[in-house]
Amino acid sequence: MRSRLLGDGRLVLPAVLFVVTTIYLYQAFQIHPQYDEGIVGPRFLPIVVSIVMYAGLGFLVFDILRDRSPRPERAKLEFRNFLPAVAVILATLVYIAVFETIGYVISTLIYVFALLFVFKFDQNVLWRVIYSIVITAVFYILFHTLFDVRLPTLTEWF
Amino acid sequence: MEFSLHILGGFQALLDPTVLFYMVLGFLIGTFFGAVPGLTAVLAIALLLPITYSLDVVTALVMCASIFMAGMYAGSITATTINIPGAPSSMMTGVEGFPLMKQGFGANALGHAALGSMIGGSIGAVFLILFTPIAAKLALLIQTPGKFSLILFALVVIGISQRGAIAKSVVTTALGVMIATIGIDVMQPVARFTFGTSALVEGINLMAVVIGTFAVSELLIQARDVVHARTVDKAQVANFAIKRRDFIPLMAEVREIGVWTYLKSTIIGFFIGVLPGAGGSMAAFVAYADAMRRSKRPELYGKGSREGIAAAETANNSMCGGAFVPMLMFGIPGDPTTAVVLGVLVINGLQPGPRLLDNQIDLIAPMFASLFISALILIPLTLFLLGPYFVKIVSIRKALLYSSIAVVALVGSYVATYSSFQMMLALVFGIVAFFLRTANYPTVTLLLGFILGPDLEQYLRRSLQLNKGDPSTFLTSPDSLFFLALTALFFYFMVIRPPKTPVTAT
Known part of the structure; x- marks a missing residue:
């Protein structure tokens, strides 16, 4: 019943976008122009875009509700299918959080090692470590040496 | 005359060893990204975007052009050999190429794909050189209300070309425009949608949107779908042995396909490229369908028609030249790849428009030359030198590939402002795009809404300001009326009375 109410999960994204648009529209009404431009001030396009978004979402929801055919089994959204993607998101969040603090080399080494695990790298731990070092080194040379990019280092703290 | 000299100067610029190195490097990167299923030329240029901060603008644009051309052609490699198109634009090539592969003519099919790509790509580049000055003169005639209507036309056509997903494309276009409105207003010094965060006052950086939408989301999708350790199963490519001489198409086959098929497919591809949002898939499909309709041997289609391969590959590579015309002269990208190239232009301080030809043609001309040389010389040369190894190259471990892409994408987004805030934004947009x-x-x-949104708003407000808030200016201004009528025409033929055969845009 709950699944049908949410259109087999297909209504979740439109619902999220509806909430985002509503917050956006509310914020649009809070914009105070510096000078009067008539009807088309800084809040004009955001309001129009919100209306277009609502219309698009309306059509989308109508299509989903009208479509009574059951979704193919493989197309159903199951949380466990998303676990590797969630793992990548978490690893990336940690990477970004520590990137400037502990520097490129250590953070990238750990990040690549974690990603090799998520992407089911079919070699033993030693090879994972070796490939993590190689990838970190290759892109250090690419960014730092070839493209002259100043990458954060742990030594900046000392 | 002066324009022709600049174009010749563009070819001369390619003789610079650094520029030449990056053109060849770009072509090899494009070939790899085009051939490997799951990777695209758009992703390659998106990953290149941060690096353009360190590269000279001429080098960056030359590299983008060669990636674009190579990526469009390389999709045919896996489409023909293992029936998995490396790029969506090679779908029709797979339909004809794979049956030929099974009959033992895989190398011959690849040869025809390369010949078509070479002809289409190089003539498309010549058309680009010829049509750009004309488009520049036309662009000068468009006034402010016309510019608004032109952008509206582009957004509508891009939206409705996503057949079967029009409501979804309306939603993502609106979302792109919404993201673009974050930061300082286009006309007044007013901060919008910053939610009290000073980091958002400057607005959202294009790089974060591009990298998030194309690289980070791809990473998440591949993580979700990771079943096989390799991009292409090693068993599928183990027995792929061909000789170089088999790549060369027979003269009798080329004669049977006919000059007109190549030329017509080139014209179809180029003008579909000019249309906003159409892309290589549509170019290949329309040219393929046209070739099949007037073929002397239609019974071969679906069973291994060389004519079908030639038409599809000629058109999708010719599209590359066409897609640059609206991007350079009107700031409206014809396809996703040129949308990212537009980002490269903007990052390097180049403003698309007719003045580009007057003031910065010396920066643009090498890019035209790169498109031409990539198609005419690098496509056949790469096939001849690397052809026998192509399929082996595309079977690599996903873990290594996507870990590398993750590092390039995230460190690349850091490069934009030397702040991890951009990395966080790239991740956020990646998650949004993933869902x-x-x-x-x-x-x-979403990307095109983000890119075109600010101009849409600016021209709308300027037009109304200049006409005391009277919206009838959009109907009384001839150029604006023309684009509005064109929008209505496209809407009628693509939504109200759509063609019966399904066409999918990239």
Whole structure:
């Protein structure tokens, strides 16, 4: 019943976008122009875009509700299918959080090692470590040496 | 005359060893990204975007052009050999190429794909050189209300070209425009949608949107779908042995395909490229369908028609030249790849428009030359030198590939402002795009909404300011009326009375 109410999960994204648009529209009404431009001030396009978004979402929801055919089994959204993607998101969040603090080399080494695990790298731990070092080194040379990019280092703290 | 000299100067610029090195490097990167299923030329240029900060603008644009041309052609490699198109634009090539592969003519099919790509790509580049000055003169005639209507036309056509997903494309286009409105207003010194965060006052950086939408989301999708350790199963490519001489198409086969097939497919591809949002898939499909309709041997289609391969590959590579015309002269990208190239232009301080030809043609001309040389010389040369190894190259470990892409994408987004805030934004947009793609929403329209949104708003408000708030200016201004009528025409033929055969845009 709950699944049908949410259109087999297909209504979740439109619902999220509806909430985002509503917050956006509310914020649009809070914009105070510096000078009067008539009807088309800084809040004009955001309001129009919100209306277009609502219309698009309306059509989308109508299509989903009208479509009574059951979704193919493989197309159903199951949380466990998303676990590797969630793992990548978490690893990336940690990477970004520590990137400037502990520097490129250590953070990238750990990040690549974690990603090799998520992407089911079919070699033993030693090879994972070796490939993590190689990838970190290759892109250090690419960014730092070839493209002259100043990458954060742990030594900046000392 | 002066324009022709600049174009010749563009070819001369390619003789610079650094520029030449990056053109060849770009071509090899494009070939790899085009051939490997799951990777695209758009992703390659998106990853290149941060590096353009360190590269000279001429080098960056030359590299983008060669990636674009190579990526469009290389999709045919896996489409023909293992029936998995490396790029969506090679779908029709797979339909004809794979049966030929099974009959033992795989190398011959690849040869025809390369010949078509070479002809289409090089003539498309010549058309680009010829049509750009004309488009520049036309662009000068367009006034402010016309510019608004032109952008509206582009957004509508891009949206409705996503057949079967029009409501979804409306939603993602609107989302793109919404993201673009974050930061200082286009006309007044007013901060919008910053939610009290000073980091958002400057607005959202294009790089974060591009890298998030194309690289980070791809990473998440590949993580979700990771079943096989390799991009292409090693068993599928183990027995792929061909000789170089088999790549060369027979003269009798070329004669049977006919000059007109190549030329017509080139013209079809180029003008589909000019249309906003159409892309290589549509170019290949329309040219293929046209070739099949007037073929002397239609019974071969679906069973290994060389004519079908030639038409599709000629058109999708010719599209590359066409897609640059609206991007350079009107700031409206014809396809996702040129949308990212537009980002490269903007990052390097180049403003698309007719003045580009007057003031900065010396920066643009090498890019035209790169498109031409990539198609005419690098496509056949790469096939001849690397052809026998192509399929082996595309079978690599996903873990290594996507870990590398993750590092390039995230460190690349850091480069933009030397701040991890951009990395965080790239991740956020990546997550958004991941959920959109999982639910089959087109993300290209999100990017185009983001790119075109500020201009849409600026021209709308300027037009109304100049005409005391009277919206009838959009109907009384001839150029604006023309684009509005064109929008209505496209809407009628693509939504109200759509063609019966399904066509999918990239």
